[in-house]
Amino acid sequence: MSALVDAFGRPLRNLRLSVTDRCNLRCSYCMPEAEYVWLPKPNVLTFEEIARVVAAFVTLGVDELRLTGGEPLLRADLPVLVRMLAARPGLREIAMTSNGVLLGEHAAALRAAGLQRLTVSLDTLDAATFRLLSRRDDLDRVLAGIDAARAAGFAGLKLDTVVIAGVNDAELPALLDYARGIAAEIRFIEYMDVGGATQWSPEHVVPRARMLELLRRSHGPIRELPRTDSAPAERFVLADGTTFGIIASVTKPFCSTCDRSRLTADGMWFTCLYATHGTDLRALLRDGADDDTLRARLAQVWQARRDRGAEVRAALPDRRALAAAASLRQNPHLEMHTRGG
Ligand code: SAM
Ligand code: SF4
Numbered sequence: 001m002s003a004l005v006d007a008f009g010r011p012l013r014n015l016r017l018s019v020t021d022r023c024n025l026r027c028s029y030c031m032p033e034a035e036y037v038w039l040p041k042p043n044v045l046t047f048e049e050i051a052r053v054v055a056a057f058v059t060l061g062v063d064e065l066r067l068t069g070g071e072p073l074l075r076a077d078l079p080v081l082v083r084m085l086a087a088r089p090g091l092r093e094i095a096m097t098s099n100g101v102l103l104g105e106h107a108a109a110l111r112a113a114g115l116q117r118l119t120v121s122l123d124t125l126d127a128a129t130f131r132l133l134s135r136r137d138d139l140d141r142v143l144a145g146i147d148a149a150r151a152a153g154f155a156g157l158k159l160d161t162v163v164i165a166g167v168n169d170a171e172l173p174a175l176l177d178y179a180r181g182i183a184a185e186i187r188f189i190e191y192m193d194v195g196g197a198t199q200w201s202p203e204h205v206v207p208r209a210r211m212l213e214l215l216r217r218s219h220g221p222i223r224e225l226p227r228t229d230s231a232p233a234e235r236f237v238l239a240d241g242t243t244f245g246i247i248a249s250v251t252k253p254f255c256s257t258c259d260r261s262r263l264t265a266d267g268m269w270f271t272c273l274y275a276t277h278g279t280d281l282r283a284l285l286r287d288g289a290d291d292d293t294l295r296a297r298l299a300q301v302w303q304a305r306r307d308r309g310a311e312v313r314a315a316l317p318d319r320r321a322l323a324a325a326a327s328l329r330q331n332p333h334l335e336m337h338t339r340g341g
């Protein structure tokens with residue numbers, strides 16, 4: 001069978017699976033509002049439904065799965081799901097992105113269940129800035145969670161930092177040193193105007209070039225590493241061999257090689273982070289569609305895919321926040337914490 005590609009020749013390889021829309025933090029760049037409209041509980045896919053959908057995706061070329069959310073560790077019995085998915089042939093990698101707060105309790109069980117890779121979001125090492133950014137007082141728990149992940153044997157740990165001008169940009173050198181000290185690779189992410197980021201404005205973005213300038217000043221010469229895959233991060237190396245990444249989704253979008261799509265906890269499939277419409281896979285599943293019908297629908301949607309959301313946004317003359325809070329309440333599927341980062 002020839003590989004499934006979209007209208008621009010991009011394969012379907014990477015699925016981000018949001019297992020819950022709930023979160024225990026309230027990051028200012030993702031969940032700044034006072035209240036949220038949550039997905040109705042009965043709509044949330046069961047583990048069996050998730051496993052069936054994942055099996056269909058795998059037959060179409062997906063070999064990399066990332067569990068995300070909301071905060072994935074808020075989904076009860078997550079190791080049970082990981083075990084079910086890890087037993088499936090065809091998946092090269094099962095990874096998870098977490099805010100780390102609950103990792104201390106769950107890291108060992110997830111590792112034992114077959115989770116291979118872990119990315120922890122860490123925006124600051126300063127307790128006051130953490131409180132300001134996330135509206136919670138949990139920095140110590142996040143750092144303890146990272147320690148627990150290392151103790152559980154997660155090799156190749158990654159840290160993700162959303163960089164916001166005037167908030168945590170001065171901390172880039174310290175964060176890089178922290179990552180180096182625990183043998184993790186840190187990726188600095190440009191603050192994106194995704195759904196949920198209702199406070200976004202161009203002035204808050206620290207462009208890739210500025211990040212490199214700050215890090216050159218603190219850490220000396222930086223060399224760019226050649227790209228080896230379609231991953232969003234550009235990778236760099238310091239003179240001492242320390243590597244780090246930059247995800248420049250705002251100033252240097254990478255839509256031309258994008259092989260990712262996202263499935264919400266209630267089974268809506270989005271082929272772009274910025275897509276306003278998705279495909280309702282829950283309805284298909286619960287209406288009794290067989291595996292061939294499910295696969296055919298996925299293939300049809302992917303073949304028609306023409307998304308290049310970040311490039312379209314980058315070309316806007318007056319770029320402002322993507323969505324206002326009122327429209328997010330009407331359509332929570334637009335939220336980053338719902339569709340999964
Ligand atoms: N709760 C988990 C966490 O924070 O790691 C997983 C879900 S979160 C939506 C996934 C990633 O999206 C996080 O690394 C977060 O920093 C990133 N993210 C959320 N809003 C963003 C924004 N406006 N710009 C850039 N990255 C963002
Ligand atoms: Fe922060 Fe992740 Fe929660 Fe969004 S989903 S508020 S990025 S911890």
Ligand code: SF4
Nearest residue numbers: 255258272273309310
């Ligand atoms: Fe892929 Fe859409 Fe992100 Fe572009 S904006 S990299 S097409 S998810």
